[in-house]
Amino acid sequence: MSYPPRRAKPELALITGAAGGVGSATARRLAEGGAKLVVTDINEERLAKVASDTGALAVPADGSDREAIHALVARAVEELGGLDTVIATQGAAIGGGANPKHVDSYHRALDVNLHGCFYLAGEVLPHLAASEGSLVLFASTAGLIAGPPGAAGYTAAKAAIIGLTRWLARDYGPKGVRVNAVCPGFVRTALAEGSMAHLAEREGISLEEAYALSAAHVPLRRVAEPEEIAACCAFLASGDASMVTGHVLVADGGGAAVDASTVAFDG
Ligand SMILES: NC(=O)c1ccc[n+]([C@@H]2O[C@H](COP(=O)([O-])OP(=O)(O)OC[C@H]3O[C@@H](n4cnc5c(N)ncnc54)[C@H](O)[C@@H]3O)[C@@H](O)[C@H]2O)c1
Numbered sequence: 001m002s003y004p005p006r007r008a009k010p011e012l013a014l015i016t017g018a019a020g021g022v023g024s025a026t027a028r029r030l031a032e033g034g035a036k037l038v039v040t041d042i043n044e045e046r047l048a049k050v051a052s053d054t055g056a057l058a059v060p061a062d063g064s065d066r067e068a069i070h071a072l073v074a075r076a077v078e079e080l081g082g083l084d085t086v087i088a089t090q091g092a093a094i095g096g097g098a099n100p101k102h103v104d105s106y107h108r109a110l111d112v113n114l115h116g117c118f119y120l121a122g123e124v125l126p127h128l129a130a131s132e133g134s135l136v137l138f139a140s141t142a143g144l145i146a147g148p149p150g151a152a153g154y155t156a157a158k159a160a161i162i163g164l165t166r167w168l169a170r171d172y173g174p175k176g177v178r179v180n181a182v183c184p185g186f187v188r189t190a191l192a193e194g195s196m197a198h199l200a201e202r203e204g205i206s207l208e209e210a211y212a213l214s215a216a217h218v219p220l221r222r223v224a225e226p227e228e229i230a231a232c233c234a235f236l237a238s239g240d241a242s243m244v245t246g247h248v249l250v251a252d253g254g255g256a257a258v259d260a261s262t263v264a265f266d267g
Pocket of ligand 1: 019023040042043138184
């Protein structure tokens with residue numbers, strides 16, 4: 001990317017997983033900044049609502065299907081007349097351990113959380129090179145340190161997203177494209193709520209108490225709101241981040257900075 005950057009903020013953006021908590025907050029944030037948007041998700045009904053709230057074009061698609069992603073990107077480029085920002089929030093906490101019975105769910109976790117991003121990157125990068133644009137992928141603290149119990153595939157996929165981000169940044173930097181990843185800890189969305197519901201049931205506590213329990217040793221003592229993660233995306237996709245590429249922005253209230261063996265010393 002040249003300096004000064006070609007644009008201060010996203011103008012022509014594609015957001016995946018846009019029916020979800022983080023994706024919809026990101027769509028609202030970019031729309032407020034004046035971006036023209038195409039939004040996609042497998043959940044047509046919730047996607048339609050996000051599109052009508054933000055003025056975006058909704059293109060529902062299965063983001064783990066290579067052909068569907070090819071058609072999606074072609075439609076987005078036709079609609080917007082190009083692409084300068086792609087934010088790939090699509091993800092799903094597909095459970096399963098290291099167990100022969102969980103091989104199918106392991107593969108599905110990789111398809112949704114990793115392979116879909118790889119297919120997407122291959123389709124959008126030539127357009128981002130033409131605009132000196134930026135790609136933001138979604139990892140998780142599960143990709144930095146071990147994810148929760150029963151999350152073998154999710155953890156492996158999110159760790160691989162970090163590797164893919166750095167590799168794409170290296171490969172596409174000379175073409176003027178920046179590629180970064182956001183690494184949230186728990187965010188108050190449907191995805192986190194699945195884990196919290198499980199914890200609440202096991203401990204016989206409310207959902208709110210489960211959120212508080214999960215954050216008990218996180219330095220900021222709370223989970224993130226989707227808008228806080230959308231703000232990270234907006235920064236990474238903006239001209240303010242013109243020298244930032246291959247970066248993994250950890251937005252977890254400090255959770256991954258804590259050595260688990262020291263939590264017993266917390267006051
Ligand atoms: N919420 C958290 O606690 C948390 C923590 C760390 C990382 N993340 C990551 O943040 C990103 C956003 O998650 P979120 O919290 O907004 O969850 P969410 O469940 O609210 O949103 C995820 C969206 O992805 C969509 N999706 C799933 N499979 C799809 C497919 N095959 N094709 C198209 N769309 C599909 C879902 O329909 C959903 O709308 C994800 O990549 C997630 O892994 C979330």
